[in-house]
Each structure stands twice: as C-alpha cells, then as structure tokens.
Amino acid sequence: MKPACRQMIDLLAAVSDDQLADPTPCTEYGLGDLVEHIDEVARGFTGIARKDGGEQATAVRGPDLAGGPRADVAKRVQVLGESWDDPEAWRGTTDGPGVELPNELWGKIALTELVVHGWDVAQSIGRDVELPDDTLKACLDHVAEFVPNAPIPELWGDAVQVPPGASRLDRILAITGRNPFR
Template sequence: MKYLILLYGTQADARTDATDLLDDVNRELRESGEFVEAQGLAEPARARRVEHLRGVPVVTDGPFAETQEVLAGYWLVDCAGLERATEIAARFGGTADVREVECAAEVDLAPACVAMAELVMGTADDQLALPTPCTDYPVADLIRHVDEVAGGGAELGDGWRVRVARQLATLRRAWIDPAAWTGTGHLDLPKRTWGRIVLTELVVHGWDLATATGQPFDLPAGTLRACFDHVAEFVPNAPLPELWGPPVEVPADAALLDRIVALTGRDPR
C-alpha cells in the first residue's frame, strides 16, 4: 500500500543540515523496495500562503514566525501497512502526517512509467547502437518499442527523449482510470490482463535498458510484486509464447526483479 508522509518543520529547522539523516533513510527505503518518491521543499522564506477571508483571497509571503511549523517535504512509500509507514515517518525525528494514497486502478503503473522515463532521459546518443538483453532490440529499437507500448511509435528524431517521456506520462494517466481495466481488448484478453502486460513491458524492458546503458533501475516492492504475480501465471501460458525465451533458473531467494526477468528468459547474473 502507498502512503504519503508529510514532514513539517519550522523556519529554524530549515537552517539545520539533515542531509546525512535523509540520505540514510532514503538508502534504507531503496534497499527495502519501499521508496517511491521524495522531495524536499524550499525554505519558508521563499514560500507564499493563500487564504480566503470572507471569500477574498489573502496572500502572505514568507518568512513566517520562527516557531510556526510549515510543510518541509514529502516521501511517498510503498509498504506493508499503516504501522510500517508510521515507523518510517518516525525516523525523520520531526512532526509528520501519514496518509494512505487511494488508487482506483487495479495496479498503479506510475512508478514503472516514471522509472522508464528516467532511463530514456538518461540514455546518451552514443549508446543507441548498444546491444540489450532483449536480443531482438539494440537500445534504439528498444526505446522505439517502449514508445509503441506507450501509444507513440514515431522514429527517434530531434527531442526524442522528451517526446518518449511525455508519451509515458500519457500512458500513466490513461491507466489511472478504473474504466481502462474493464472489458475485453486485443486477442480477446481482458483489459485487466493488458494492463498487467503493459506493466511487464515497462519492468522487463526497463531492466533491459538499464543493463545496457549502465543506469540504476529501482522500483517499489508493490510494483515488482504485481509484475511477478502476472509473469509467473501469464508467461507460461501466453497466447504468443514465442515472445519470451525459456526461463532461466535462479535461486528461490533471488531478488524479485531477478526472478521476473529470469521468467522472461533473461539471465540476471
């Protein structure tokens, strides 16, 4: 489940360097697979507050009173439940609100779309001809394929990174709608199955692209679990089995991402 942790502090706190603590927490969350997103906010002196008094907007510029608590940053985590989210919030040492994030879609594709967009933006021109673990596709063709999955499909040209990243954002928004998961789609497969196929394309080809270009590829545990559950059931019985290579054997306690790519015919070692 996803939780938003809102961290508060005073203007005096904004002058305190908490970089080491925040780096430690972020590292722990990435290692546990619970990290989704985090962002600190600018100091209150650069903030602006809008209130309504008798229906009239009143704007107040920062800085605010030294002791007044203001929003300092947020963390989006994907963890087991409210108790675990509370444990994470307590690590920051200040005042924090913990709120569950409601997601109407069956599976949240946002983390995989964002991670893929980051990989695309980080791919250099001189890497486009490199081979990838997906043997049919060098890097350039793999990115074209991802673009097609996202509903694009144009040739890579000027500004291709931004265009593909925007297409992935469009894909993310499309699958937020619960209606996208109902009914039947291509090959008479349920749309809820197609949503999981799209997720698998992003996860597996994200790993392909990250491996080929030497970039990090981190996904929350919930995203990986949803992908693994689909791959373990669907790939052995896929209507087009030629799309996947024979599974690669990995230890039972291997990382979830390694188990996913192994089931799709890739060697994670």
C-alpha cells in the same frame, strides 16, 4: 503502473545519442530499436486503456532518436501511466494483435513491458532499476501465471533458473527469459 512509467521516463532521459546502437539484453533489439518498441508499447497500451484505438496517444508521433533525451517517447510513457489510472481502463475486453483479452490482463502486460524493458534499457546504459516492492510484486504475480501459459509464447525467451533468495525483479526477469545473474 506509474512507478514503472516514472522509472522508464528517467531511463529514457539518460540515453545518449551515441548509445542508440548499443546492444540490449533483449537480443532482438539494439537500444535505439528498443526505444522505438517502448514508444509502440506506450501508444498501443494507452489506446487500450482509453478505448480509443490509440488516437490520442499518437498526437506526439514517432520517437526523435537523434535529438538527445527521448522526450517524445517519455511523454507517451507518462500518458500511458495516466491512462491506466482510470478505473474504467481496467474493465472490458480489447482485441489486441491477434488475441482478445480482458483489459485487466492488458494492463498487467503493459506493466510487464515497462518493468522488463526498463531493466533492458538500464542494463544497456549502466543504470540500476529501482521500483517499489508492490510494483514488483504485481508484476511477478502476473508473469508467474501468465508467461508459462501465454497465448503468444514466442514473445518471451526460455525461463532461466533462479538461485534461492533471488529478488522479485530477478525472478521476473528470469521468467521472461532474461538472465540477471551474469
């Protein structure tokens, strides 16, 4: 989780105010909206990890989208990574938005959010995503099994065909409905 969090923190720091209205590969969000969604993801999944409903994660509430680097959101992303370092975070079950899942699965969903939306942000600001192979392997193993059978399938777009030899990141993106081959 932490490498994906570090990547997201670096990307958030690179977003400028004049880019907030830019489109993203996540067609339902402009870049500013996507930053707000990442903030919600960080707060929500920190709450799941800490089993506290997100109270501690909301101490620095609401992204400052007009103040240069997205420091508040980045802080919450850092807390997210730290929260899932605790082995207890991965145990038990938690009722999320309309579905109760094992925390181990919630953690994998959080990782997927960071990896996929990290790529969305990177594409919007002209950056590359660089994640360790073990992070990408964990995410790919998750999405390959979970996304086709997801309890809320409309959260992802239709899968995109991948050419032979596609990278792990490209396969993750394709399974979740992104087209990294454009």
